[in-house]
Amino acid sequence: MKHIIGYDMSQHFLLSPAAKTLSLVKVMRMSDAQAREAFRKIRWAETDGSPVCPQCGGREPYDLKTRQVYKCRACSKQFSITSGTIFASRKLAVRDILAAIAVFINGAKGYSALQLSRDLSVDYKTAFVLLHKVREAIEIARESGALSGDVEVDGAYFGGYVKPANERKDRKDRRKSINQTGKRQSVVAMRERNGRTVTHVTRSEAEGVALVKAHVAHGSTVHADEASHWDKLAAYFPIKRINHQLAYSMDGACTNQAESFFSRLRRAEIGTHHRIAGRYLHAYAAEMAWREDFRRVDNGTQYTMVVAAAAVAPQSRQWKGYWQRKAA
Template sequence: MRSTKIVGSGMAMQHFLLSSAARSLSLAKVARMSDEEAHNAFRLIRWADTDGKPVCPRCSCAETLTYKTRALFKCKACSHQFSVTSGTIFASRKLPIRDYLLAIAIFVNGAKGHSALQLSRDLDVQYKTAFVLAHKLREAMAAETKDATVSGTVEVDGAYFGGHIRPANNAENRVDRRLAKHQTGKRRVVVIMRERGGRTLPFVFKAEGQSVETIAQRVAPGSVVHADEAAHWDRLHSLYLTKRINHQESYSDGEACTNGAESFFSRIRRAEIGIHHHISGPYLAAYSAEMAWREDHRRVSNGEQYLMTVGAALAHPVSRVWKGYWQRGA
């Protein structure tokens, strides 16, 4: 629920991000953590079910030994040595644990995202390090809805990204870049399935019409689907009760609208224009998943977002995409 404030003689609505409830995390507090405090924080979040008592990631045994000189644990059952980040998305880490906590705090504080270049400056690390770290966090965020479905009232829409062609200098040499013959072939469409009052599921396709099969798999039977007037959505009528809105006439007619989906596209457009400046096709799904997570948790305080992201990262297994990413290209 949004908080309110008195303006003049009347009541005015205040955006949640401007309220005190949204400011439950301080970067200064995280930055002032000692290595021991950061290690304990990671341990308490990862093994919350056992009150921070280490559990072997190999055999799930809760009986472990500790070392006085190293921050390692040894399983009594299988003798496996492991750290607080072993078997997680931060496995084989090279940065101090406190830097990972700080990186997550910085990352979630960006309402429209946080660029890898800015993160590299904030943490004083190479751009490559920040790039992979940010994508690991996106992968952990996306895992929340990996096999999720939506139901009830669901809005479906698509928006194209990428494939930019620089416009010509002189007006007479310019072309209509919306036409396929004047595009690079790299454009991809993000199709969104957004449950009203619920979660947001983004998927990337070459063409909007290719998404109908995925919609059939991810939108529960019996749902009411809202879509625009595009011809490829005609197939949805055989699957769901489908309500259509003609955007050439209006964006809401009292019967149908896709304003929730448009809200998501507004967020990712702002992230593309103001934060990242360019999102290429191979990474579009990752950025879309991040923006869906931010959109779904926009009413959650940054402190809660921080704990959710740390928890998701520590619950996520080693990334097969991002571990050794730059070494594979060498």
């Protein structure tokens, strides 16, 4: 994200030619054979697209004439181009999956399942699971390891909306826990300056103290606001505090980059999804963290990154047969 050549700082990156290297038209015009070829080369890049058996690692499979599958000479197992990946047991054509990833990438504020179901003319349930599989692949592929250097930490609450009463005399203070639904959750963000963003969903922002201790390397400088629970971090890290009632940045202390991530997540909630709370909040948070970290990478590279992540992500335990379990 720091190596885009020729980027004019006076122009927003998304408006510049450097941001647009992916053509949705080209993806949609692919034949199924071309789409399978593209996916195969990304999945088995180390063998230049030559299939590798996901069961035993055999590298001499052959095509079956009757179906679009391979058969391994070593273990005799049959496998398809998506076997062993997060798209195993797919019903959609590979071209439709690649098209879904392409439009997902181009959604600057995220991309909703309802929109995908309309764009690809598929059932909403199919679109919902497909996009969540993409988010899971992104979450799995996120670079691991401790954050270091200057790390900004903050939390924000999502969900648990309480509709205000019609008449003023009946309205209650919705900030008090007694007047809330109990569904409100906190997203704790730890953002390395000019680096990665790590997110976790907790019941309260105060639980972020233990997360910072677990995910930030010793010797790093932590930047936090004046919330009292962050006081405990002073025993483990050099810490800089910023009082937002006085300023957003002062003497090198600020949490502006963490706030930037929350702004992106809020825009996704308000402008695209309208509801991102509940059991899937962590998936949306991870997606927006990825979008924020790679916001200055062209969409063609982002597309390749996500397809590659999906091609190596294992079969999903959460999303395989999701709607069948819901029906039961």
